Structure formats: structure tokens, C-alpha cells
Amino acid sequence: MTQRLVVIGAGMASGRMIEHLLDGAPEGWDITLFNAEPRGNYNRLMLSPVLSGEKTYDEIVTHDDGFYAARGIACRFGETVTRIDRARKVVVSAGGETPYDRLVIATGSAPFIIPVAGRDLPGVVTYRDLEDTNAMIAASAPGAKAVVIGGGLLGLEAAAGMAARGADVTVIHLMGHLMERQLDPAAGYLLQKDLERRGIRVHCKGATKAILGRDRVEAVLLEDGTVYGADLVCMAVGIRPEVRIATDAALDVGRGITVDARMQTSDPSIFALGECVEFEEQLFGLVAPLYDQARVLADVLNGGDAAFRPVQTATKLKVTGCDLFSAGDFAEAPGREEIVFRDPGRGIYKRLVIENDRLIGAVMYGDTADGNWFFQAIKDGTDISATRETLIFGPAFAGGVQSDPLAAVAALPPEAEICGCNGVCKGRIVQAIEGGATDLGQVRAQTKASASCGTCTGLVEQVLALTLGDAFQKPAAQAICGCTDLTHEEVRRLIKARELKSMPAVMQELGWRTSCGCPSCRPALNFYLLADWPLEYRDDAQSRFVNERLHANIQKDGTFSVVPRMWGGVTNPRELRAIADAAEKYDVPMVKVTGGQRIDLLGVRKEDLPAIWADLNAAGLVSGHAYSKGLRTVKTCVGSEFCRFGTQDSTGLGIALEQRLWGSWTPHKVKLGVSGCPRNCAEATCKDVGIVCVDSGYEIGVGGAAGMDVKETQRLIKAGTEAEAIEITVAFVQLYREHAKYLDRPYKWIAKVGLDWVRDQIADPATRAGLVERFDLSQRVYQKDPWAERAQPREARRFRPVADLSLEAAE
């Protein structure tokens, strides 16, 4: 029989609990899930990469609508539970009463607000959820001033994220050094130096006296009289368990809701887990123990007898470039010894704390590769008396293997924990790989390793490499080129997030290693910048490949080919005559009909280009962009105008599309085809966008190609009218322009983002309209005939030598 389960709070803990619960008994539960936030489960830990611009919110959603729908979970998102009526077994919310057989409280915690004057002013935020994150993103425009109160894990991730977006950030910390609960003073000092190097001001021993401002925050005043100007203040001084509804319902509550090892509260029908609970006088603030609780509670609810036992946790900071690790107890005390290693030149510090020949604590900064190995020794209580001398050099030395990057991982025993958040050990990962997992995604799906805070991703990849040997392929997340470690996707996101609008800005802000890039990154950056900032950015001809710089295709002998546009493949005697005249006048060695339904004049000398263009222009012919990562041709068939089978005017639609889209730059070339009926004489089904007309409208397919890969289009959407077909095509091209990696044809890009996602964007009227509007805006700048511009005498000069010394030299 199914039981009614009500869950209060859709957070990290309850989300994991529900997964386990339904894995164990898919039909056993009728679940109602309340969440005060207006959304379902997402990976809260990953708010920091969202804040810094390295990830988007969509990428950190862990359970989407489909997940809940498939499991019949009633979602009450945006609805706070205000009361629990234990006598009648109902919970009360704005939507009324909801009865339960079993109730789970998973309300997490609430940020602590220090009771200083001004704490309620607009512009004071905490750091807990997406709203907070978005508020900080909105306030971190370059040059804006932000003050973070609290130099712990959350405060520093907030500070680094806002600084990455260009804000001028100050961290105020009450204690003598940063993250004092996880770090000793030496590591705290190195961390502070690293943060200062990236422009973050750190004020330790700073007590906040008041937040100043009239209508919104303006500054923060410290006890010592210092004042820091602030457009935004983020309070990150700590959290306290969110226990209000439990207290009101007269459950046993200490600092958190008291639970036993079965996660049961003082009411046998009510359970609790996550940051809101207290177990054996302990509170929990990291996800690793919460996931253990989730497993235990799911088992208990399904009738099992699991029991929760807290284990030690280790801490890492998710700030790119700040490598720190701490675990166990590292305070100084009588009877304890320590081993310290410092390398000031490289900013490395390691300290091990030993008691009774056992390692009890470790703090590392700068080089944390051996962290997991030490952590394992702490948990195992390994006797280290024999290896004491070389212990600090880690497993590589212990095993006699020197400086092999994989050695540290190879030396780990199977029980060694790789993913701290999810408690996944090396043996479990190896097992998954031996069972057929061949990449990070599969290991993640099967074991959950690296699925939470992500800092162990490198370790998981190393286990993959060790287990699979040469068969392991490092994931496709490849840096653009040798000038940077960032991938195309990361750079695209950072260009938007940090509003980088010029090539020097990108190279400076994102730390390019070369003076002015290389032939791989420069054309890509030039495209990203002009696609994202059509009004602000100025196209850089020197960052384009010769074809796009000179608007003609270079040939093997250094001459060029000239292909005028022939709208939809249609021409007329006047155009043909102009082409014939030009071919004769400039001695064109070959005139050829192309595969794209137009005429190619091959073998034109560079110096003659401006003149031949001027002649063609005079007959109304413009550049066909046969050389561009941009709109190429729109191939059409004769359609209903002449063909006895034609259902619509495919030629007319093709011409209209070409006239709307020509001149636009795209990540790779874009070709269209429009066929008048499913006989498909225009070969529309192997084009980037292929439209096949039918009696009832226009079938629009995307992602076709017939080059190195032959791909058939996939159905995107059906349009009822010609106008709608044009609008959908424009929206699709703009979506591709905004998101794809440079040199990915649409079919490659669609394989990455998924056709469903593309369709959702295009189908949504508001999104579609936005895309069309942005495309048209860009066309106002870029839809110009480049030939006409370069046929002008001023520009034409550039196609000729700057000087002629042939006469002088001959004398």
C-alpha cells in the first residue's frame, strides 16, 4: 500500500533522500514536496561557480520537472509550510492542509544576520540561494563596490565570485586570519595573499559596527573607525539550523531538531535530516554527512534498519586558483607534534599534526594533491612511526615512485575516499569502470562521485586513466589553444558574464598567455565578440582568416575566386551578361557552376578584386560570402510556381530567407535549402536548415550536413505560414550564433545542447521574439555588402603593393 509522505524543503539532503527512497520502493510512496524557494532541487554548492560566471543556473539543476513528473511527485514549490498539526497529522501552508502518514523536515539552515544598525537596508544580502546569487551578480558590475562580512568558506566564495565579475571587493573578517576554523595562521596568510593578488582587499580583526546608508547601503563602519564604501553588503558570518516549525510543533529541539540514529524526531511519524538537525549534540554544515543521513532515512522509511554514524569531513574551497585542504584536528596541544613543509617560492605550505604516532590533522595550501591520502590515514588511524621521516612528501615518496602525477592516486588503497561529498571510495569507482563506465559522466551517473562540489573531478579522471590505461580519453573539454586553459564554452560565458567587449579585455581579464593570441583563438574571439556585442565591438580584420579578411577564397596559387550572390539560385540575363563581361575583362581562367546553385569566377588576381567587384556591383550583384563562416547559399527548387507537384512557393521563400539572413556571421558556415514538396529536389534535408513544403505548411528541419559527415536534418517544428517559417529560421540561426562553439556546424552544436532544448527555446514565443530582435539588431550593423565597401578607392589601395621597387631594382 502506498503511504503519504510529505517533505518540507527541497534541498540537497531531501533530494538525495527521495532518490534513494524511490530506488528502494518505486511504487511505495505518494510524495508531496514543499519548498520555500520557487524551484526544485539544484546543487547549492555550485552557486559559487554561477556567481563567478563559470556555470549557469541551468547547469546546476539536479532534478528537473521531468524527474518529478516521472515519479508522480506533487511539487509545491514557492510554498512555505507554516505549521505542523501533529495531532491531526497535517501540514499547513498557503495552499491549505496536506495530510501525511510520514513527515520529513529538511528545512536546512538560515544565514545568521549580525544585529547591527542598517542590517535591513536594501543592498544587504546573505549567501544561501539563487536569489542571493542573482542579487550579487546584478551588483557586481565592473567598478561597483562590494563588502563581504565574514572570511569563511561562504564569504570567500562570494568575494571571489564578485571580484571575478569586476567588482571592487573587501572582505571583513572578525578573527586574526581567514577561515580560522579550517586553516592555521600560516595557511590563512597564504590564502589572504592569493586573494589580494586578485584584487580582493582583506581586513582581518575587523568588527562591524554599523551598516551605513540612507535609502540603501552606502558603506560599512568598523569598530576601529574604518569605513568601506559599498554598493552591496554580503553577510556571510555563519548559519543556524532552520527549526522554527519544529519548535512551534513542540518537537524536541536543541540547537537543531533532535534526531536519533534513524533520523527520527521525538514524534515517531516525523523525521528530519540535513542542516536543520542535531545528532548527538553535533550539527552538520557540509553535504557529505547529509548524504549519509539521506541514505539512512530512505532505508528506515522503507522498513530497513540502517543507522547514521557521523564521519570526519575534509574541507576544500571552490575558488579557482586557491588550492587548500584541511582535515581533522590541527590545533597545537601538549603531546602533539607537527611536521611542516614550506616552499615560499611556489607558495606551498603543508602541516601534519601527529599524536601517539597517528596522524590526526592536516592543513595544506598550494599543493593539495596528497590531501586524500593524508585524510585516509587520519580516518584509518594508521600507525605512521615507520614512515614519519618522509610522511610529509606523501604517497609518491612512501612508495618510492617519484613525481609521477598518477602515482599519488595509484598509491591509494581501494577504501580511500575520492569524493568526500558523496563518500565514494576508489574501489567503488574502479568497480564502476570495470563494469563498463568509460568516462567521467558514466562514473558520475553510477557512483555520484564528483557530482556535488566537483573538486574531485581530477581525481576521478586519474582513477579512470589508471584503470583504463590508454583506453581513457580525457573529456572533450579542451582548451581553445595554447594561449589559455579555458574552453570555448567557458570563454563564451565569461565574455557575456563579465561584459568583455574587446579582444584586449578578453585576453587581459582571462589571463591569455600570449601577447596577442594565435590563429586559433583570434578568429574565435572575434566572432564571439561581434555576436555578443554587435553595437559595441568593432570587427577586427586582422583576426580573420585571409578569405574573410579579403572577402574572397584564396586559391592554391595565391589568386582568388569570386562568387556573387544569386538569390535562391535564381538569376537573369542581365546578371549573366555582367558575369560574362567581368570574366572576359579580368581574364578569369575558369567560370564554374558551383554545388550551391551559383557561378564561381576562379583565379582572379588579388589586385583586380576591387575592380571586378565594382563591375559586378554595377549590375546589382553583391558578395555571395562563399568564403565565410556565415550565411552561404539558400538552395531552392522551382516549387509551386512551375512544378506540377509543388505545394508552396519554395523559390520565393528561399529568396526571402537569403535576403533576411545574408551578411550575418555564424560559428561555422550555414547553408539552407527549401524544397517545394517531399520529393526534395533542393536536397533540403542535408542542410543546416532545411525546409520541406507540404500542403499544410512548412516542415522545418535542422542539423543537416553533407560534407565530411553526412547528416540528415532532424525535425524542429512545423510552421503554418511563410512568415512563421522565416521567423523560426531566423530565431534558430541566432540561437546558434549565441551559443555554439566556433567551428561547430549546427549538427555538432545540437548534439551537445540537445534538440529538445533548442526546440524549447524556439517554441517559446517570448524567447523566439527576443532571438529575432537580437538578430535584426546585429544585421543593422553587419548586413552590408563588403565588396561595395572595398571597391572604394581608399580601401581598394590595400589590395595593391604599398610600394613598387621593381624599377629601381632593375636599374
Add this chain to the structure above:
Amino acid sequence: MTIWIDIAALDEIPQRGARTVRTAQGCVAVFRTFDDRVFALDDRCPHKGGPLSDGIVHGHAVTCPLHAWVFSLETGMAQGADAGSVATYPARVEAGRVLIDAERLMGRRVA
């Protein structure tokens, strides 16, 4: 002896770009780098004759437009795995004008 000939204003050559100079024996490419230095090299790639002046200029190097061989502008040597070199000629900027060594250019005929 060096005979410096004024061939153009520096502004005539785009930064990170090139223009050509016609000589009796073929074209010489004159490059201007991001830091406003100028370099003169034969405008013929030793691989298959590609016009180096149409390549992408990055740092003090140029990538041939035909098959992407990379050449140092300073030495004319092919970089990386490719072997070969292009003749270089002295060039400099003075008061906003680009000067190249005509002596060496004319000497090409003899060489």
C-alpha cells in the same frame, strides 16, 4: 653598405598585418606587429608558395594562409615540426615611416 628606402607610412600597414612591396624578383611582405615593430620577408612560403602577407600575424610570427605553416618574423625560420625558412631583410621604423634596406633587396638578384 645599407641604403634605407622609405616605402610607406607606418599607418599604411595595419597592426598585426602586412602589405607587400613589389620588386623585380617578386614580392616582399612587410609586416607590422602588435608592438609596432616591422619585419620584411619574402612573400613566398617555402612549402607551396603561399603569400605570407595574407596570413594571420600573431606575436612575432605569421601563419601561412594556405597550409598553416608558422614562420618567425625575426629569423624567417619555420616553427614547430616544419622545416624551411624565408629570406628576411632589414627593416625599421623612423618618425612614423617604414624603411627597408634596398641594398639587400637589390642583392637578391645576384643571390
